[in-house]
Amino acid sequence: xxxxxxxxxxxxxxxxxxxxxxxxxxxxxxxxxxxxxxxxxxxxxxxxxxxxxxxxxxxxxxxxxxxxxxxxxxxxxxxxxxxxxxxxxxxxxxxxxxxxxxxxxxxxxxxxxxxxxxxxxxxxxxxx
Amino acid sequence: xxxxxxxxxxxxxxxxxxxxxxxxxxxxxxxxxxxxxxxxxxxxxxxxxxxxxxxxxxxxxxxxxxxxxxxxxxxxxxxxxxxxxxxxxxxxxxxxxxxxxxxxxxxxxxxxxxxxxxxxxxxxxxxxxxxxxxxxxxxxxxxxxxxxxxxxxxxxxxxxxxxxxxxxxxxxxxxxxxxxxxxxxxxxxxxxx
Numbered sequence: 541x542x543x544x545x546x547x548x549x550x551x552x553x554x555x556x557x558x559x560x561x562x563x564x565x566x567x568x569x570x571x572x573x574x575x576x577x578x579x580x581x582x583x584x585x586x587x588x589x590x591x592x593x594x595x596x597x598x599x600x601x602x603x604x605x606x607x608x609x610x611x612x613x614x615x616x617x618x619x620x621x622x623x624x625x626x627x628x629x630x631x632x633x634x635x636x637x638x639x640x641x642x643x644x645x646x647x648x649x650x651x652x653x654x655x656x657x658x659x660x661x662x663x664x665x666x667x668x
Numbered sequence: 669x670x671x672x673x674x675x676x677x678x679x680x681x682x683x684x685x686x687x688x689x690x691x692x693x694x695x696x697x698x699x700x701x702x703x704x705x706x707x708x709x710x711x712x713x714x715x716x717x718x719x720x721x722x723x724x725x726x727x728x729x730x731x732x733x734x735x736x737x738x739x740x741x742x743x744x745x746x747x748x749x750x751x752x753x754x755x756x757x758x759x760x761x762x763x764x765x766x767x768x769x770x771x772x773x774x775x776x777x778x779x780x781x782x783x784x785x786x787x788x789x790x791x792x793x794x795x796x797x798x799x800x801x802x803x804x805x806x807x808x809x810x811x812x813x814x815x816x817x818x819x820x821x822x823x824x825x826x827x828x829x830x831x832x833x834x835x836x837x838x839x840x841x842x843x844x845x846x847x848x849x850x851x852x853x854x855x856x857x858x859x860x861x
Contacts, residue, residue, distance in 0.1 A: 557803065558799075561799040569788075610818075624696075624765060657806060664833075
């Protein structure tokens with residue numbers, strides 16, 4: 541049961557990251573026009589991440605200590621990467637809703653990627 | 669050994685060597701300088717150099733180191749992992765970041781991002797390939813790398829798990845290396861359509 545739950549959580553977190561990356565591809569493919577379905581894809585990414593968080597909280601048998609240790613380290617790296625990402629976005633020609641959308645994707649990925657990596661590592665460790 | 673004892677065996681030493689962090693910081697400083705200068709040559713140099721390094725490391729890991737490890741004894745694999753994986757944890761994400769960020773800024777400055785279709789399909793296909801590589805890195809490469817490092821810090825490492833993760837890491841690196849070749853095809857097609 542635990543294994544199925546782990547796979548579901550990793551699947552949801554993976555889907556949330558894939559949706560955010562998909563939103564970036566859609567936005568870039570339509571530049572300089574506003575992309576269709578960008579908000580929908582981005583919202584589905586947020587929902588998948590939120591459901592994964594709720595799902596994982598229901599699992600009591602997880603190496604939570606490892607999860608948070610990895611989450612901290614990867615989050616620091618992700619924050620540095622996000623800083624560079626936001627820097628190039630601010631220096632680009634993006635304005636208005638496109639600028640807000642691009643920054644939102646970067647912030648979302650900064651949350652989702654550490655969660656995905658931390659959970660993928662913690663599920664291989666003995667539960668606390 | 670129970671879970672608490674295993675988890676309690678993490679030493680306080682850093683996950684990655686400080687020297688590797690210093691090299692990564694130097695690489696990021698070069699990227700920042702290129703970004704702030706907005707100099708097309710500097711951005712191109714940083715993008716191409718980091719991209720070449722990324723491709724070479726992935727292909728080397730996947731097609732040279734991977735098969736060698738697969739044929740080695742487990743103690744050899746563990747000894748190799750102890751020295752290799754901490755470096756890879758810092759080097760790969762840094763090289764990827766430098767390549768992608770410098771490439772995006774460069775493409776933005778020289779008008780690649782708004783190329784007309786059908787030429788733009790090459791650019792869009794490069795996004796798809798990079799996103800696929802990113803997914804492989806986030807779901808397989810990095811978790812495998814960190815899992816090996818965690819195991820190696822334990823008093824009694826789980827040899828079979830390290831072995832499985834090292835194989836997974838090498839295979840994923842190989843696939844990413846092949847995808848890098850696809851990126852090279854796309855980039856050269858963009859330059860000379």
